[in-house]
Amino acid sequence: MTRTTGLWLIVGMAGFCLLPWYAVDSGFWSFLWLNNLRAEENAPGAILLLLFDRMWLSPTLGALIVSAAANVMIANSVIRARTLVGTAAAGLLLTALQGLIIVRDGPVLLPGLLSSVAGTEGQTGFGAGAAVSVLALLFVLTTSISALGKGRGDAFVIGLIGLIVTLVGVFVFFPVAHILVRAFELSDGSYALSGFLPRFLASDIWGLGCLIGRGYCGPAVNSVFLAVMTGAGTTLLGLAFALIFTRTQFKAKPLLRILTVLPIITPPFVIGLALILLFGRTGVATEIFANLFGVEKTRWLYGFGGIYLAQLLSFTPIAFLVLIGVVEGVSPSMEEASQTLDADRWQTFRYVSLPLMRPGLANAFLLGFIESLADFGNPLVLGGNFNVLSTEIYFAIVGAVADPAKAAILAIALLTLTLGAFLIQRRWVGTGSYATVTGKADSGRHAALNRTVRFACYATALPWAAFTAIVYSMIVFGSFVKLWGYDHSFTLDHYLRAFAIDFSRGIRWSGVAWDSYFTTLTIASIAAPLTALVGLSTAYLLVRQKFAGKNIFEFSTMLSFAIPGTVIGVSYVMAFNFPPIELTGTSIILIIVFVFRNMPVGVRGGIAAMSQLDRSLDEASITLGANSFTTVRRVIAPLLGPALMAALTYSFVRAITSVSAVIFLVSAKHNMATSFIVGRVENGEFGLAIAYSAVLIVTMLTAILLLQLAIGKRRLRRADRVEQIA
């Protein structure tokens, strides 16, 4: 008998017999279901099986019972493990199948056959009982696989792999697969291959009318054009900043550093709002130009120009961040070698440094390309008649004529583009890198730029930095002005309307923003630790463990990074609005979407941090008799402190600023700050929207500063300890 297997079987049995099988309306944690366990909607699987004739739940129970019998009765450990792998896998498969086949209206497949067994009644989504039973079967499966000697016979590691694969499968691949299926749906509700290709390639997506001077281009063409321009623009600006930062004696470098933090704490549409205050029809700059030069006030901002400007402002810092690493990665000794071979500064830059940076530049371009395609906030605010894929998908779902099939097809077009760029980045740029950073200490100084290049950099970057500063200051000013463009007197009205507190009868949060503000903070604080946990566990598996299919595993976990938020949002709406997993309208779906959207960030941070920990530390712990779980708890986790904190804040902040996926998933009960602000923008309440954005930025800055403080303290403590003993 295997003890771990036995324990999981007991847990599974308890879940099946005691917890409500279906999701309960009142919420699991209210425990109201305890009052009436025999009601159909609250009943555990066992009661459903006995009293309500739900025969299709029997495979789950059967798998648990047969596994328990096998675990007790088979003495040979190899045969026992093989049997358990079979029973648990069969139980999981049949449980998933019954959930997928028998939906709310009854069976969707083989109705004749299934009705005779199961009747025609349908069922609602999985609840706590189903989740616990499935998890127990999953861990029985993984424990038994490890007992067969796979993965060095480590039950914890195999269990973790199984858990993460299942989670990514259910919450990334399953919803995306739903989009694919919906794209094949015809107008009469049936599915066929014939409808897809003509509609996918239709001219209202890929139309090139604007190029030949007739009408509009399709949103896909617009998106690609915008993305190429944004990728090129941000890469150039980012390179100018990076060169100034690393290769000149520029005095105000710390100010440039601030630039790298901005995109992290700025909700995506805020730049668009600030631009409206500057260049909109009543904007400051528009007024000045009109008064001085008699330039006509136009709506040029609402269209390609405005979106492009907003995206350049939003994504240049990201390119800067990437390119600092690239420029610093060029080993100084190569530049010194070039100079000792009598090349001057220009020749060194042109023939040595720049070619070495080329893969990094391509990488920055592709990142800008992907970010631009996925951007939702700026086109939503500034779009005008310039249609791009991400907003078209949104309007296909929430517009006057809801057309989910069209949304699915647009989503596939967008997904094809971002995945294509992602694949190119991984295959081509990823392998062709000339990274010259090695473990060897590389002293020496980077070659300074020659005059021409230096002034070109200054001339590009400094005006842009000034512009960025103006744009951000608009956010502050705009929130204190009564009515932008008409009445510029100082006021606190917007803040009061949003965040007033009424003390007349106890504390009453009377501001209109409090509700969504608290929801946002709560959900972000629940999602952040989960994201860090999933991300760092994945990083642990990727860095420290060897197992079959590891490459595919890594690829699929990074994949959700390349799936635009809008696509995730649409796919979640399509996949989780129905049984077997019915989550729309709950706060759980918001938490889940954040965890799996932001997971790649945690994975990357974890990989970077864990690669610096000597692998023999884990191995020492293991050979000293600790199991993997103890090793993670007592050796790896304590040494990963800073990475853990970074992952925590980053996912917290990203959960607050995210809008594209969230806007599909919020409900009246669980509204998020960003979608609340977008709503105000759509109503023309710019003052309130800007004031709320400013509060969000301050909130996130506080969170980041608190993190820095916490990490700083940690270091101090260690130094103290060293001093005491010495």
Place this chain on the structure above:
Amino acid sequence: MSNSIPGSVRFDGVVKKFGAVTALKKLSLAIEPGQLVTLLGPSGCGKTTTLRLIAGLETASEGSIFIGGEDVTRLSATYRKVSMVFQSYALFPHMTVLENVAYGLTVKSVPKKEAQERAEEGLSLVGLSDFGGRIPSELSGGQQQRVAVARAIVLEPEVLLLDEPLSNLDAKLRRHVREEIRQIQQTLGLTAVYVTHDQEEAMAVSDRIIVMRNAEIAQEGSPHDLYERPNSSFIADFIGDANLIDCEVLSLNGSATRIEVVSKCIELPIQPGQTGAAKMVLRPHQIRLSRDKSQGEFEGNITYAAYLGNQIHYSLDGELGQLFAISDATLDPLSVGENVSINFDPQKLRLVAN
């Protein structure tokens, strides 16, 4: 066979593949309890893989591994009664020295007080009783090394594994620490498996040496066996330096072996092997050089001389090809360009297959 005695290790046709690369080709070996056995070989020969297979840090692709007679092929590292001293020591930087040594005991739920007492005993065994409260980064390399040994032996493992334990120490400290390790191993009667690529280190500490090459065992035996009776030119060259000189075996009979080297016949004591082409093993210190041409059978010309204080290293070119010779005659050095006669005692020569 000493299969069921605690501390024995046995490999039965073990194969280890990493993807397409074969790290071990059907390896079979047996290690007797209480011995210190060294796995020696150039980098990439599979010696570290063998050690990690014993530890359970790798799983065999084929074959079986037994420790103390028990089949542990599928047993995870956590449950094997072996412990390991790592090349980098792998001391946990966030724990004190005492916590490090007690770690293996505490994860096995030994009561806290007992764990602390046993850890202190372990520390005193390596002479670091007063250092328990420090953190590893405050210790010197040699001290860290001894903490790593203490941490491994307090668990009273059936087999102690050491992965190049001296490679991060400077040359002078190495001799001292290897003596210490050998002493502790013999005092406690531990079975130990020691991996190194340094043949001198291997000769100094081992009861037995297993020389590996290209994922296989090249030869195994006591240090004396390997030096005196190499079975291949690889071993002859790897264990102590050797000049390998082409020769032809003319005849083998009951009492003597006759070989021909550069058209001269030499008679050696009886050797295993067969007639035909072979290589003669001539150790550098067996070569006697003399200005007197009548003294030797072969001639050569000094191309390089290095004075090392207690001896002089010479490179020669001549009838036997390029030779490396060591001379103790430091008071009368030969100079570069001099023609000398080369002489050696045929009784001490060995032949290896070509």
